[in-house]
Amino acid sequence: MTDPTSPAVRTEHVWKTFHQEAEEIHAVHDVTIEIARGEFTALAGPSGSGKTTLLNVIGGLTRPSKGRVWVAGRDLTEMSNPELARLRLEQVGFVFQAYNLLPVLTAMENAEFPMLLQGIDADERAARVGELFKRIGLDGMEGRRPGKLSGGQQQRVAVVRSVASKPALVLADEPTANLDSAASDALLDVMRELNEDLGVTFVFATHDTRVMERCRRLVRMVDGAIESDKVRS
Amino acid sequence: MAHLGVLATLAFRNLRRQLRRTILTASAMIIGGGTLMFSLSLGDGTHEEWIDSGVRMGSGHVTIEHPRFRSGRKLEDRLPAAARDAAEAVLRSPVVAEQVTIASAKLTVTGMASSAAGARPAQIMAVDPVTEAAFGTIDDQTVEGRYLEPDDRLAAYVGVTLAEALGLRLDSRLVLTAQDAQKEIAGQLVRVVGIYRSGVPEIDQSLIHMPLTTAGEWLGSGEDVTNIGILVADSAAVSGLVRTLRTELREPIAEGDAAVIGWREAMPELAAAVAIDDFGNYLVYGILFVIIGFGIVNTVLMSVMHRHREFGVLQALGLTPGQTGAVVLFEGLSLTAVSAVVGIALGAFLTWYFFGDGLDFSGMMDEEMTFSGVVIDPVIIPLFRPSRFAQSITFILFVGTVASIYPAIRAARIDVTESMKFDR
Numbered sequence: 001m002t003d004p005t006s007p008a009v010r011t012e013h014v015w016k017t018f019h020q021e022a023e024e025i026h027a028v029h030d031v032t033i034e035i036a037r038g039e040f041t042a043l044a045g046p047s048g049s050g051k052t053t054l055l056n057v058i059g060g061l062t063r064p065s066k067g068r069v070w071v072a073g074r075d076l077t078e079m080s081n082p083e084l085a086r087l088r089l090e091q092v093g094f095v096f097q098a099y100n101l102l103p104v105l106t107a108m109e110n111a112e113f114p115m116l117l118q119g120i121d122a123d124e125r126a127a128r129v130g131e132l133f134k135r136i137g138l139d140g141m142e143g144r145r146p147g148k149l150s151g152g153q154q155q156r157v158a159v160v161r162s163v164a165s166k167p168a169l170v171l172a173d174e175p176t177a178n179l180d181s182a183a184s185d186a187l188l189d190v191m192r193e194l195n196e197d198l199g200v201t202f203v204f205a206t207h208d209t210r211v212m213e214r215c216r217r218l219v220r221m222v223d224g225a226i227e228s229d230k231v232r233s
Numbered sequence: 234m235a236h237l238g239v240l241a242t243l244a245f246r247n248l249r250r251q252l253r254r255t256i257l258t259a260s261a262m263i264i265g266g267g268t269l270m271f272s273l274s275l276g277d278g279t280h281e282e283w284i285d286s287g288v289r290m291g292s293g294h295v296t297i298e299h300p301r302f303r304s305g306r307k308l309e310d311r312l313p314a315a316a317r318d319a320a321e322a323v324l325r326s327p328v329v330a331e332q333v334t335i336a337s338a339k340l341t342v343t344g345m346a347s348s349a350a351g352a353r354p355a356q357i358m359a360v361d362p363v364t365e366a367a368f369g370t371i372d373d374q375t376v377e378g379r380y381l382e383p384d385d386r387l388a389a390y391v392g393v394t395l396a397e398a399l400g401l402r403l404d405s406r407l408v409l410t411a412q413d414a415q416k417e418i419a420g421q422l423v424r425v426v427g428i429y430r431s432g433v434p435e436i437d438q439s440l441i442h443m444p445l446t447t448a449g450e451w452l453g454s455g456e457d458v459t460n461i462g463i464l465v466a467d468s469a470a471v472s473g474l475v476r477t478l479r480t481e482l483r484e485p486i487a488e489g490d491a492a493v494i495g496w497r498e499a500m501p502e503l504a505a506a507v508a509i510d511d512f513g514n515y516l517v518y519g520i521l522f523v524i525i526g527f528g529i530v531n532t533v534l535m536s537v538m539h540r541h542r543e544f545g546v547l548q549a550l551g552l553t554p555g556q557t558g559a560v561v562l563f564e565g566l567s568l569t570a571v572s573a574v575v576g577i578a579l580g581a582f583l584t585w586y587f588f589g590d591g592l593d594f595s596g597m598m599d600e601e602m603t604f605s606g607v608v609i610d611p612v613i614i615p616l617f618r619p620s621r622f623a624q625s626i627t628f629i630l631f632v633g634t635v636a637s638i639y640p641a642i643r644a645a646r647i648d649v650t651e652s653m654k655f656d657r
Contacts, residue, residue: 056650059549061548061549061649061650062649062650081553081554082553082554082555085548085551085552085553085554085556086551086553088549088550088551089550089551089552090551094549094550096546096653098542098653100542100543100545100546100549100653102243102543102546102547103250103543104243104246104247104249104250105242105243105246113239113550114550114551116238116239117239117550117551117552118551161550
C-alpha cells in the first residue's frame with residue numbers, strides 16, 4: 001500500500017556500483033535525498049555524474065548495490081521483479097530522451113498503454129488522454145503512428161503517457177536532448193503546467209540549462225554524489 | 234484479461250510490421266502443414282488399403298476362433314457350437330452390429346489337393362458363397378469360370394498356380410483330402426468352377442474355396458466353423474471392437490473355447506510393415522518441422538533483437554519480464570496457428586482433390602507387388618481422418634511453441650537500462 005502522506009521519493013545511503021574487470025565504479029555514491037510530492041526537481045551534472053543511474057534506481061529499473069529507496073512510501077529494496085514492475089506501472093511515469101514510443105501503436109494507444117495495463121476502462125482512458133492531448137496541443141493527432149509525428153510531438157505523447165495514469169512521480173531522463181529550443185521550451189512549459197495544475201511530481205536528469213532554470217529545486221551531482229541541493233524561492 | 238488483449242494487439246501488429254519476413258516464414262509453415270496433412274492422409278490411405286487387402290484375403294479385421302486354431306489349423310480346433318452361437322448373438326446385438334460391416338463364418342483346414350497330374354498341399358477354406366463374396370476380394374479376381382454360388386455343392390474355386398500344377402481347367406475333377414472330425418483321413422471329389430489370380434503367390438498356389446455345407450458333410454463337422462471373420466468400415470475401430478467382443482464373450486473365452494483376435498495380432502508382419510512405414514513418415518515429418526522450427530526461431534529471434542529497446546520500454550512501463558516473454562510467445566504462436574490452419578486446410582483440399590481417383594503410381598511399379606499376403610495397389614487413395622486435423626494442429630503448435638520459447642526468454646531477460654541507452 002502506498003502512503004499518500006509520504007514523500008514521492010526517499011533514498012537512504014544509496015550506492016550503485018558497477019564492476020569493470022577488477023575495477024569497481026561507483027556510479028551512485030552514498031546518495032540520501034528526499035523529494036516531496038508536487039516538486040519539480042532537476043538532477044543536474046555532467047555526463048557520468050550518475051544522474052541517469054540514480055533516476056533508474058529511483059524508478060526501479062535497476063537495483064541499488066547498497067542503501068534503500070522508497071517511492072510513495074514503498075520500499076523498493078526488497079521487492080521482486082514482478083513487484084517492481086507493478087510499482088512502475090502504478091506509481092512511476094517515464095519520459096526518455098529517445099521518446100521510446102511503441103512504433104506499432106498510435107499516439108492515442110501509446111498514451112493510454114499504462115492505463116490499459118492497469119485495467120482502466122476505455123471511456124476513462126479516452127477521457128484522460130483526450131483532455132491531456134487537448135491541453136498540450138496534440139488534438140487531432142490521436143490516430144497517428146509515432147513515425148508520422150515530429151520529435152517534439154512524440155515527446156509530448158510520451159509526457160501524456162507518463163502522467164495519464166496518475167503516477168506518484170514522473171522521471172524524465174534528458175527529455176529535451178533531442179529537441180530544438182522551441183520544441184524544448186514548449187515541452188517544458190507543458191510539464192511545468194502539469195506540475196502546477198495537477199500537482200504531478202517531476203524529477204529530471206539533465207544537463208540542459210533550460211530545464212535547470214525552470215526547476216524549483218536543483219540537485220547537482222558530481223562523480224555519483226550530491227554536490228549541492230538548492231531550492232529556489 | 235486486459236493484458237491478454239494488449240499482448241495480442243502488440244503481437245499481431247509486430248507481425249504485420251515485418252510483413253515480408255512474416256509471409257516468408259508463414260509460407261514455409263503453410264507448405265509444411267499442407268505437406269504434413271496430405272502425407273498423413275496418403276499414408277493412412279496406403280495403410281488402409283494394405284490392411285483392407287490383407288484382412289479380406291485373411292481372417293478379417295477381427296476374428297473369433299478357437300484359441301488353438303491359429304497354431305495348427307486342425308479341424309478339432311473349431312469353435313464349439315455354444316461358442317459360435319454366443320458369438321453370433323453378440324454380432325447381432327445393436328452395439329456391435331453398427332460397427333460391423335460383414336461377418337463371415339468359415340471352416341479352414343489344411344489338406345491335400347490331387348488330380349491325375351499330381352498332388353499339392355492346400356488350404357481348404359469352406360465358406361458361405363454369398364457372405365464370402367461380400368467379405369473377400371478373391372471372387373473379383375476370377376480369370377476363368379466363376380466364383381462359388383449358393384446352389385453349388387461339389388464345387389471348388391482354385392488359384393491359378395495350383396491349377397497349373399495339377400493340370401486343372403474348368404470342370405476338371407479334383408480330390409480334396411483332409412482329416413475329418415473323427416480324425417480319419419477323408420476325401421471329397423469336387424469340380425473346378427472357377428480359377429482366380431490374387432497376385433499373392435502363397436495364395437494362388439494353395440488356397441481353395443468350397444461350399445461350407447459340402448465341407449460339413451465331408452468332414453463330419455456339421456455346421457461347425459473354425460473361425461468367424463469380421464470386417465469393419467475403418468481399421469481404427471478395431472481395438473474398440475476387440476475390447477467389446479472380449480467383454481461380451483468373456484464366458485467362452487474363460488472356458489478356453491474362443492479367442493478374439495485383432496488383425497495386428499493375426500497378421501504381425503502387416504502390423505510391423507504399417508508401423509515401420511509410419512515411423513519412416515514421422516521421421517521425415519520430424520526433420521521437416523525441425524527445419525521449419527529453425528525458421529520460426531530465426532524470424533522471432535530477429536524480431537526480438539531488432540526490438541530490444543521496445544522490450545525495455547515495455548518493462549519500464551510496467552510489463553513484467555514474464556509478460557514481455559509472453560508478447561514474443563504470442564507472436565510465435567499466432568504466426569504458427571494461422572499458418573497451421575491455412576496449411577492444414579491446403580492439405581485437406583489436396584486430400585479431397587485426390588480422393589476420387591487417387592494418385593496412380595503404376596508407372597513406378599514394374600509388376601504387381603505383394604508382401605505378407607497383401608497386394609499393393611499402385612493407385613493410392615488418400616484417407617481423410619478428422620483426428621489427423623487435431624494431431625497436425627497440435628504438432629505444429631508444439632513446434633511453434635518450442636521454437637518461440639528461446640526468443641521469448643531472450644526478451645524476458647533483457648537488461649532494461651542497457652536496452653534503452655540512447656546510443657543503442
